[in-house]
Amino acid sequence: MITLLRIGIFFCFFSSLFIPLAQADKLPFMNQSKIRVMVAPGERAFGEMTLENPTDKTKNIRLYLEDWYYLPGGSGAKEFLPFNSTSLSACPWITFSPAEAVVPPFGKQKISYVISAPKDATGARFASLFFETLVTENPLSDIGRSAGLDLSVRVATLFYVEVKGTSERKANISNLKLEPSKNADGSLELTLDFENTGNTDITTSANFNLMNKDGIVSARGAFNDLYTFPGGKGSFVGVWKERIAPGDYDLIITVDLGKALMDAGIGRGPVITKETSVTIGENNQIVQIGQLQ
Amino acid sequence: MFKSENFNNNKLGKGARKMKNVIICMVVVLLAFCVTGAWAAQSQTVNVNAVVPTVSGGLTVTVSKVIGTTFTGATSISFGTLALDNVNNIFVPSDKRYYAVDVGVKDNSGTVWTLTHTRSSVKKDATNNLDSNINVSFMKQADSTHGTKDKYLSFANSNNVAYTKTQLGSGWLRIYYGLGNGNPEDPDASGVTPIGLDKPAGTYAGSVTITLTP
Numbered sequence: 001m002i003t004l005l006r007i008g009i010f011f012c013f014f015s016s017l018f019i020p021l022a023q024a025d026k027l028p029f030m031n032q033s034k035i036r037v038m039v040a041p042g043e044r045a046f047g048e049m050t051l052e053n054p055t056d057k058t059k060n061i062r063l064y065l066e067d068w069y070y071l072p073g074g075s076g077a078k079e080f081l082p083f084n085s086t087s088l089s090a091c092p093w094i095t096f097s098p099a100e101a102v103v104p105p106f107g108k109q110k111i112s113y114v115i116s117a118p119k120d121a122t123g124a125r126f127a128s129l130f131f132e133t134l135v136t137e138n139p140l141s142d143i144g145r146s147a148g149l150d151l152s153v154r155v156a157t158l159f160y161v162e163v164k165g166t167s168e169r170k171a172n173i174s175n176l177k178l179e180p181s182k183n184a185d186g187s188l189e190l191t192l193d194f195e196n197t198g199n200t201d202i203t204t205s206a207n208f209n210l211m212n213k214d215g216i217v218s219a220r221g222a223f224n225d226l227y228t229f230p231g232g233k234g235s236f237v238g239v240w241k242e243r244i245a246p247g248d249y250d251l252i253i254t255v256d257l258g259k260a261l262m263d264a265g266i267g268r269g270p271v272i273t274k275e276t277s278v279t280i281g282e283n284n285q286i287v288q289i290g291q292l293q
Numbered sequence: 294m295f296k297s298e299n300f301n302n303n304k305l306g307k308g309a310r311k312m313k314n315v316i317i318c319m320v321v322v323l324l325a326f327c328v329t330g331a332w333a334a335q336s337q338t339v340n341v342n343a344v345v346p347t348v349s350g351g352l353t354v355t356v357s358k359v360i361g362t363t364f365t366g367a368t369s370i371s372f373g374t375l376a377l378d379n380v381n382n383i384f385v386p387s388d389k390r391y392y393a394v395d396v397g398v399k400d401n402s403g404t405v406w407t408l409t410h411t412r413s414s415v416k417k418d419a420t421n422n423l424d425s426n427i428n429v430s431f432m433k434q435a436d437s438t439h440g441t442k443d444k445y446l447s448f449a450n451s452n453n454v455a456y457t458k459t460q461l462g463s464g465w466l467r468i469y470y471g472l473g474n475g476n477p478e479d480p481d482a483s484g485v486t487p488i489g490l491d492k493p494a495g496t497y498a499g500s501v502t503i504t505l506t507p
Contacts, residue, residue: 027352033404033507054351068506076405077457078506128506135354136369138498145384145492147415147423148371149470150500151394153354158507227405 036264042119053103074226074234090125122166123199170198196228203260351399383487391471415499424449430469447484
């Protein structure tokens with residue numbers, strides 16, 4: 001009897017492990033989260049994406065466009081704004097179909113889009129296509145005081161529309177600082193200011209190399225990626241944690257402005273290279289830094 | 294006797310020699326196996342590979358009704374018809390229920406995704422709402438039983454609360470919704486009060502939207 005009870009308790013415990021999985025509600029998803037398109041002025045670009053329903057229930061999905069932009073600082077954080085409310089909105093250039101979709105269980109729905117660039121268009125424009133679905137609906141009660149919430153989820157696909165032949169990736173890189181880390185752990189911290197002076201978005205991939213007079217690399221590392229719209233600013237921060245032998249060095253900083261193009265598989269570069277001389281003393285003390293060139 | 298012993302010794306000597314030879318052969322064969330095995334281990338290259346597919350933007354949402362510490366799956370966030378607590382003159386869910394919404398993102402594409410919580414007023418009409426009567430708690434969950442309370446806000450102040458992939462790490466976001474109860478041992482969020490008798494009878498409905506952006 002006790003054994004049966006133990007088996008029962010074990011079975012209940014084992015079954016309970018699977019309850020959260022059974023209740024998790026997967027949601028429809030789009031097969032592309034970012035779409036980068038090159039379109040010539042006065043021309044149109046066509047494309048298609050697929051909305052998939054991985055659940056055993058029919059899902060009603062509403063699709064709509066909004067604006068977005070990168071928040072200051074370059075971390076990649078974004079803000080979403082109503083349709084055509086910013087100067088860089090691509091919303092008026094984009095049409096898509098259907099605007100509402102009923103996706104059967106485990107089914108797929110193709111979403112077609114057309115991007116039409118005006119004849120006088122230059123630079124780049126941006127938009128976000130949201131697809132929204134209701135997860136739970138509050139059953140309303142008319143008796144006494146009752147309260148409830150509808151729960152919806154929406155997922156964005158970001159559009160980056162570059163006007164072919166007119167988009168420019170340019171940037172200012174300045175104000176190099178090389179100093180002991182604020183953590184006081186003996187490491188060196190490199191910081192640089194970055195400003196997007198072009199007319200399109202820039203995602204950077206940057207690194208540094210510290211070379212001694214024999215051309216041997218004594219320190220190397222990567223900077224954080226920065227995400228900016230035209231006019232956007234951010235700061236690169238790189239860290240070197242080990243001791244560097246006292247002496248004279250060349251610091252070479254390489255900033256690839258074309259990471260977004262490479263990620264999209266439609267191009268690369270340009271790359272900016274900056275150099276300066278650095279003299280390092282005992283215990284990673286910075287004796288002198290030259291002009292960044 | 295001697296002959297016999299000698300004979301026997303000779304006989305035994307032959308057996309022992311045979312046995313010795315057999316043992317030597319076995320050792321040699323064993324050594325050969327070991328050596329060739331070792332050589333094999335040193336010289337052969339076994340390629341091991343696995344392809345990890347890219348999973349992007351998969352959002353999972355689980356809604357649970359919670360009574361005490363018991364979670365049960367739910368298909369709505371409904372506090373039902375509220376009951377009057379005659380001692381404190383406040384309206385509370387008859388079974389003291391609250392709700393947990395677990396939001397997880399399945400993505401290994403390297404995208405810097407963000408989850409954002411937005412809400413629209415829980416209202417009966419243009420002047421009466423429950424936005425300051427609902428607690429919203431944002432938890433960073435490490436697993437189903439271990440979480441860290443990150444923000445504890447009124448429903449009114451829970452608009453545009455965002456979490457990035459970096460902030461949630463390998464865990465997920467859990468959001469609790471519960472009506473204010475005025476219990477000092479389980480305090481309400483700042484700005485939240487229980488639903489009092491001054492709140493007109495009627496149906497109060499609102500909405501919450503969870504946004505996933507790349």
